[in-house]
Amino acid sequence: MTRRIGLLGGSFNPAHRAHRAMSLAAADALGLDEVWWLVSPGNPLKPKAGMAPYAARIGSAREMARRSVIKVSDIERRLGTVYTVDTLGALVRRYPRDRFIWLMGEDTVAQFHQWKSWRRLAATVPIAVLSRPGYESQARTARVASWLRRFVRPGSQARDWTRWSAPAIVFLRLPPDRTSATQLRAADPFWHERFARNTDAGSGVIPSADHRRNLG
Numbered sequence: 001m002t003r004r005i006g007l008l009g010g011s012f013n014p015a016h017r018a019h020r021a022m023s024l025a026a027a028d029a030l031g032l033d034e035v036w037w038l039v040s041p042g043n044p045l046k047p048k049a050g051m052a053p054y055a056a057r058i059g060s061a062r063e064m065a066r067r068s069v070i071k072v073s074d075i076e077r078r079l080g081t082v083y084t085v086d087t088l089g090a091l092v093r094r095y096p097r098d099r100f101i102w103l104m105g106e107d108t109v110a111q112f113h114q115w116k117s118w119r120r121l122a123a124t125v126p127i128a129v130l131s132r133p134g135y136e137s138q139a140r141t142a143r144v145a146s147w148l149r150r151f152v153r154p155g156s157q158a159r160d161w162t163r164w165s166a167p168a169i170v171f172l173r174l175p176p177d178r179t180s181a182t183q184l185r186a187a188d189p190f191w192h193e194r195f196a197r198n199t200d201a202g203s204g205v206i207p208s209a210d211h212r213r214n215l216g
């Protein structure tokens with residue numbers, strides 16, 4: 001059976017309620033069977049300082065994803081990929097029967113031109129940009145905005161995304177939530193200590209048995 005899978009990459013430092021809310025709202029708007037949270041070993045554009053250990057970030061993501069269609073994955077750590085274009089290439093090859101859509105918050109559009117091979121990335125799978133309060137104008141004026149605009153599909157057709165050929169991009173307006181990991185770290189700099197004993201970052205985080213087999 002073909003699964004319709006949304007991929008939300010992130011630092012999850014820590015995971016928070018907006019990640020969950022936006023994933024569930026996107027799943028509804030796009031008719032997704034699953035949303036995979038790809039916990040990044042290290043965003044190449046973010047400083048390493050202040051980044052909690054991987055196991056803690058996975059732990060917070062698992063807690064936030066509980067009892068939902070969201071699956072937390074450490075596949076980037078297993079593959080050794082930090083660039084999204086490489087991760088997507090690997091996933092599309094490993095799961096030829098499934099269909100993927102890349103999910104990203106509106107704030108990430110501003111830096112998209114600095115991502116590795118971003119044109120190739122956009123040609124690999126469709127993209128859904130999810131609204132984030134306070135970042136609307138940044139997304140509109142981003143360096144890549146005029147390039148992306150040529151491939152924009154109407155939100156009213158969002159459920160048809162599996163019929164689109166990439167590049168294809170849809171902007172989804174979701175219920176606003178201002179939560180950010182930066183704000184949570186400021187309120188509780190030692191949040192990761194709660195997950196300090198979570199050393200089994202690899203167990204229970206793989207989206208499916210099939211996935212585990214493919215990773216050998």
Ligand SMILES: Nc1ncnc2c1ncn2[C@@H]1O[C@H](COP(=O)(O)OP(=O)(O)OP(=O)(O)O)[C@@H](O)[C@H]1O
Pocket residue numbers: 008009010011012013014018019022103104105106107108130131132133177178179180181182183
């Ligand atoms: N409140 C939010 N509304 C919409 N998108 C969000 C929100 N918070 C995070 N995202 C998106 O979720 C993905 C992962 O985000 P990330 O783990 O970096 O959280 P963050 O809150 O943005 O973290 P930080 O404050 O440390 O930068 C990114 O695509 C980001 O744009």
Ligand SMILES: O=C(O)c1ccc[n+]([C@@H]2O[C@H](COP(=O)([O-])O)[C@@H](O)[C@H]2O)c1
Pocket residue numbers: 008009010011012038040042043044045046082083084085108114115116
């Ligand atoms: O591929 C790149 O060059 C690239 C550059 C910056 C960020 N990303 C990805 O963007 C996603 C969001 O990252 P973050 O840290 O803002 O949560 C995450 O999956 C990162 O790996 C990817």
